[in-house]
Amino acid sequence: MKQIITPIWEVFLRSKNGLDHKHAGSLHASDAEQALQNARDVYTRRNEGISIWVVESKHITASQPDDEGSFFEPGEKIYRHPTFYHVPEGVKNL
Amino acid sequence: MYTQALNKKSPKAAAKDELGPEGIKFQKKIDADLKIEPYDFMPAAYRKTLQRQISQHAHSEIVGALPEGNWVTRAPTLKRKAALLAKIQDESGHALYLYSAAETLGMSREEHTDQLLYGTAKYSSIFNYPALTWGDMGTIGWLVDGAAIMNQIPLCRCSYGPYARAMVRVCKEESFHQRQGYDIVNILCNGSKAQFEMAQESLNRFWWPALMMFGPSDGEDLSGDKSNIWKIKRFSNDVLRQRFVNATVPQAHFLGLEIPDAVLKFNEETGNWDFGEMNWSEFFDVIKGNGKCNKERMSVRVQAYEDGAWVREATNVWAKKQADLETPQAAE
Numbered sequence: 001m002k003q004i005i006t007p008i009w010e011v012f013l014r015s016k017n018g019l020d021h022k023h024a025g026s027l028h029a030s031d032a033e034q035a036l037q038n039a040r041d042v043y044t045r046r047n048e049g050i051s052i053w054v055v056e057s058k059h060i061t062a063s064q065p066d067d068e069g070s071f072f073e074p075g076e077k078i079y080r081h082p083t084f085y086h087v088p089e090g091v092k093n094l
Numbered sequence: 095m096y097t098q099a100l101n102k103k104s105p106k107a108a109a110k111d112e113l114g115p116e117g118i119k120f121q122k123k124i125d126a127d128l129k130i131e132p133y134d135f136m137p138a139a140y141r142k143t144l145q146r147q148i149s150q151h152a153h154s155e156i157v158g159a160l161p162e163g164n165w166v167t168r169a170p171t172l173k174r175k176a177a178l179l180a181k182i183q184d185e186s187g188h189a190l191y192l193y194s195a196a197e198t199l200g201m202s203r204e205e206h207t208d209q210l211l212y213g214t215a216k217y218s219s220i221f222n223y224p225a226l227t228w229g230d231m232g233t234i235g236w237l238v239d240g241a242a243i244m245n246q247i248p249l250c251r252c253s254y255g256p257y258a259r260a261m262v263r264v265c266k267e268e269s270f271h272q273r274q275g276y277d278i279v280n281i282l283c284n285g286s287k288a289q290f291e292m293a294q295e296s297l298n299r300f301w302w303p304a305l306m307m308f309g310p311s312d313g314e315d316l317s318g319d320k321s322n323i324w325k326i327k328r329f330s331n332d333v334l335r336q337r338f339v340n341a342t343v344p345q346a347h348f349l350g351l352e353i354p355d356a357v358l359k360f361n362e363e364t365g366n367w368d369f370g371e372m373n374w375s376e377f378f379d380v381i382k383g384n385g386k387c388n389k390e391r392m393s394v395r396v397q398a399y400e401d402g403a404w405v406r407e408a409t410n411v412w413a414k415k416q417a418d419l420e421t422p423q424a425a426e
Contacts, residue, residue: 018129020259051131079173080180085273088280091348093341094273 008057009035011042013049021053029054112137124325129255132198140324144254145199147326152192153210153217157391159185161225161234170228177274178231184271188264195256211396219377220307222385229282229296235275237297237304237342243268244338245308253325276345283349290350297346298354305369306377308335336366343367 006028012021024043029035035054043049063071078084087094111117116135123130130136159182166182169175193203209215220238225231246268249261282293309331312319321327346353357370380388 018255018258077176077180079177079274080184080270082270082273085270085277086280087273087276088348091276091345094276094345 006030009039009054010057010060011035011039012053012055013039013043014051015049017050021051024048026057032056112139121323124253124323127325128253129258130253131255139320140326141199143321143324143326144257145196145201148192148196148199148257149201149206149209150216150218152189152196152206153215154221155185155189155192156210157217157221157395158238160391160394161221161223161387162231164225165228165231168228169231174231174278177270181235181271181274184267188267191260191263192257195254195260198256207399211392211399216381218307219380219385220303221391222380222387223299223303224386226299227292227296229279229292230300232275232278232282232293233296233300235271235273236279236345237275237300238307239268239271239275240342241304241307241338243272244334244341248328248334251325251328279351280349283351293349294351297351301354302372305335305339306372306374308332308338310374310377339367339369340365 007030008026009029009032010026011024013024014021024039027035027038027042029038032054035056036052039052039054044052112121117137120130120135120137120140123134130140162178162182162185166175166178169178193206196206197203206215210217225234243265246261246265250258250265252258252261279293279297282289312331314330314333316322316327316330319327343353343358353369355370357368359368360366361368379385383389
């Protein structure tokens with residue numbers, strides 16, 4: 001018998017009105033509709049969300065651990081932060 | 095960097111779709127401070143208002159990087175060069191967040207770009223003034239980004255979810271822009287006489303255009319204004335402008351700079367700095383396209399866009415080629 005592979009899906013939840021969707025986990029489902037229903041059952045049993053996105057995992061392109069250097073180094077550029085700039089004492093609302 | 099209120103008041107007449115059951119539900123959500131999301135029902139006029147405002151805001155971010163771009167190679171130190179580059183990267187990123195938010199309302203990025211480059215889309219009037227001296231890099235960060243922040247903080251609570259979330263990100267990143275600007279002005283003011291004069295001269299040119307960034311006078315009362323009822327606009331142009339003046343005047347005085355306004359005076363009664371009349375005919379003239387730099391700004395953008403056409407074309411062709419290689423039957 002030929003093994004049928006059920007695709008894997010990534011689940012994103014909006015926990016509260018106005019917030020953006022955050023990754024919650026993954027699950028298997030044969031189509032998008034089933035993935036949504038499964039996501040509801042698995043990930044929102046305790047009011048964790050008010051909106052669900054599902055996307056088939058194969059559609060996600062991820063950076064690789066080996067990319068870390070070229071992607072993220074040098075990590076911190078301090079001049080991108082407000083604290084890098086001197087504000088004279090007594091100056092307000094900056 | 096900035097969205098400009100170009101209209102005094104938005105339309106008041108309620109359209110049909112606002113009065114139906116969906117429309118009533120929509121307004122109830124807004125009144126309850128809930129966010130509207132892309133797939134929710136929204137009246138056509140709400141969609142249109144946001145489309146115009148968010149895209150103008152995005153265009154302003156893109157054009158706003160141009161006056162600064164001219165100074166990257168002339169920045170006096172490596173520190174200033176790095177800060178300027180970081181700021182320009184931020185502005186371009188802000189445009190991206192905003193265009194993405196605008197796209198959720200149903201118009202493609204290509205159409206938005208087209209409207210800016212070849213159509214009649216507007217962007218903030220302030221970027222049609224030239225940045226002539228290094229002092230302007232300080233003044234722009236301090237005043238222009240300062241005014242932008244004043245305007246953008248209330249937008250973080252805008253009723254449209256994607257716009258509000260984009261603004262949270264923008265405001266977080268924007269906080270260094272104003273400080274690095276003030277830092278530049280501070281150094282100039284504590285330098286030689288010529289340096290101080292450079293800071294003062296720059297303030298003289300940018301003060302009034304910065305005040306006009308808040309848009310035409312619209313009083314303090316927004317009741318009846320659609321943008322306000324929809325919780326897109328939380329404060330009137332005049333209220334935000336007054337807050338900006340109150341915050342900025344002491345910052346200028348601290349450095350020994352003089353605000354170029356003969357009637358500027360602290361009002362003990364109201365606790366506000368009373369200020370003079372703005373030149374609105376100049377404002378509308380600049381908006382219409384007759385500012386010092388309107389043509390220059392757009393021609394630079396058009397050229398960059400057209401020079402980059404082959405890159406966009408090549409990446410699309412390359413992507414298609416790779417996809418065809420992966421599915422050989424499709425290539426046959």
